[in-house]
Amino acid sequence: MASDIYGFKSELLLGISVDGGEREKSLELRKSSSVTETILANENYRGNHPFQWMGRLISSLIERIGEHEVYEEFRASKFRKVPKAVLAIPMRDVDFVFFLSHMHTHGNTLDMGKHRCSECRKNDLIEADLSTLKVKRSEEDMSSEFGVQLRTGFLREAGSNPQENLPYMGKVWNKYFFRPVTLGDHIRHEEYYSPNNRVNFNMRVIGDALVRVESWGEVDGVWHKLADLEEGSMQMEGMELVDSLDSADRGLIRGAFARLPHLDFMYTHECNHCSSDMKLDVDPTNFHPMVK
Numbered sequence: 693m694a695s696d697i698y699g700f701k702s703e704l705l706l707g708i709s710v711d712g713g714e715r716e717k718s719l720e721l722r723k724s725s726s727v728t729e730t731i732l733a734n735e736n737y738r739g740n741h742p743f744q745w746m747g748r749l750i751s752s753l754i755e756r757i758g759e760h761e762v763y764e765e766f767r768a769s770k771f772r773k774v775p776k777a778v779l780a781i782p783m784r785d786v787d788f789v790f791f792l793s794h795m796h797t798h799g800n801t802l803d804m805g806k807h808r809c810s811e812c813r814k815n816d817l818i819e820a821d822l823s824t825l826k827v828k829r830s831e832e833d834m835s836s837e838f839g840v841q842l843r844t845g846f847l848r849e850a851g852s853n854p855q856e857n858l859p860y861m862g863k864v865w866n867k868y869f870f871r872p873v874t875l876g877d878h879i880r881h882e883e884y885y886s887p888n889n890r891v892n893f894n895m896r897v898i899g900d901a902l903v904r905v906e907s908w909g910e911v912d913g914v915w916h917k918l919a920d921l922e923e924g925s926m927q928m929e930g931m932e933l934v935d936s937l938d939s940a941d942r943g944l945i946r947g948a949f950a951r952l953p954h955l956d957f958m959y960t961h962e963c964n965h966c967s968s969d970m971k972l973d974v975d976p977t978n979f980h981p982m983v984k
């Protein structure tokens with residue numbers, strides 16, 4: 693059963709669904725161990741397979757999610773194969789698990805080093821109390837899918853020869869539905885990851901999480917659905933559905949993903965000299981140091 697970790701319920705924010713099964717959130721953590729340290733120290737694997745590495749790391753920290761045994765399965769594969777339940781963890785929940793796991797093993801404090809107060813200009817040594825961080829929840833349930841109304845949308849112009857045209861051509865496709873991106877998605881696209889090209893990598897992963905597309909428009913002054921994009925047409929366009937959108941629409945999509953429930957890493961510290969509030973971001977890679 694979900695226990696408390698410094699006031700945080702030990703459960704995922706979005707949860708997992710394995711093979712279309714029921715969504716599960718309850719999380720039983722293991723303390724960081726020699727297995728975790730061995731994976732952490734493998735710089736070479738981390739550099740070449742950053743998300744596989746992250747998957748192994750997190751598998752060493754989870755006993756089970758709901759009914760799914762994680763550590764036992766991971767151990768049985770000699771700590772190589774990332775269990776299915778872990779592949780299904782939404783990326784936002786991955787950060788959250790590392791955060792909970794840090795507190796579960798090390799306690800609720802994190803040394804953040806010296807920072808200069810913008811009011812009194814004096815340096816302050818900051819030890820963050822992680823239990824004061826806040827979870828940001830979404831207004832709607834975004835756990836299985838969520839819609840994004842685009843401004844311009846996708847249009848495949850119809851050609852001059854009507855016989856070569858498909859029914860979806862010439863229509864504006866402007867409402868996209870996505871599911872949250874998972875760790876498994878990141879692992880699947882890992883070869884395209886480069887620290888210098890995160891935007892393209894993120895959009896590639898997001899494009900893969902596109903579940904359906906609709907065409908919306910105004911008819912007699914009322915905004916409503918005009919058509920569904922057929923599966924075959926969706927497959928035919930593939931990444932073009934996201935790649936060819938303008939930056940305003942791509943921004944709307946990124947904005948929707950940013951609204952998924954997550955831990956807000958903004959930490960407020962009261963200056964020891966002048967008592968004014970200092971706002972600092974806790975770097976989530978403190979909990980899972982990423983490739984440089």
Ligand SMILES: [Zn+2]
Nearest residue numbers: 809812963966
């Ligand atoms: Zn100050």
